[in-house]
Amino acid sequence: HSAAPLSATIAPTGLQQGDNSLYLALGEYQGLSQLMEAFVLAIAVDERVIHHFERVDIERFHQMLTLHLCELTGGPCEYTGADMVEVHRGMRISSAEFNAVVENLITAMQQQQLSVSTQNRLLAILAAMQHEIVYPQEQK
Numbered sequence: 001h002s003a004a005p006l007s008a009t010i011a012p013t014g015l016q017q018g019d020n021s022l023y024l025a026l027g028e029y030q031g032l033s034q035l036m037e038a039f040v041l042a043i044a045v046d047e048r049v050i051h052h053f054e055r056v057d058i059e060r061f062h063q064m065l066t067l068h069l070c071e072l073t074g075g076p077c078e079y080t081g082a083d084m085v086e087v088h089r090g091m092r093i094s095s096a097e098f099n100a101v102v103e104n105l106i107t108a109m110q111q112q113q114l115s116v117s118t119q120n121r122l123l124a125i126l127a128a129m130q131h132e133i134v135y136p137q138e139q140k
Ligand code: HEM
Pocket: 049, 052, 053, 056, 057, 060, 061, 064, 065, 068, 080, 081, 082, 083, 087, 088, 091, 093, 097, 098, 099, 101, 126, 127, 129, 130, 133
């Protein structure tokens, strides 16, 4: 996917190329995993979007979200899950639903007491993925 340049250049040795400052600010893998847990819990009680998740393997979803964001934030991970367009296309996700999920992420980030600048950096990454997630006709 399009946001790959920050990632995939990090050797298993821990040698890093590129900017991993956001990954560090998020508390590395452990911090991201906790953040994604809070995020999934917020989604799970959100009437606006829960219908999309009723048949989802939540363990896998949590794991894939964590890996994906680890990679996108410059962490030493390689996302192994589904292509974003492929996995979301059939769901016909609206802009309103996308924004609801973003709100859930903000809730989770506030619970984790991340700084506003760290929150905004992560939100920018998600916002840039909107065109991969929202059903084509809905995009403005
Ligand atoms: C930028 C926002 C989003 C990101 C980064 C994202 C990321 C992901 C990732 C990494 C997966 C796992 C793929 C896999 O299991 O291989 C996934 C699956 C899924 N996403 Fe999203 N997603 C986003 C927005 C949304 C929205 C707005 C909805 C619905 C309102 C949604 C619904 C789902 C569902 C239901 C699955 C599970 C699919 C399945 O297991 O069959 N996602 N997403």
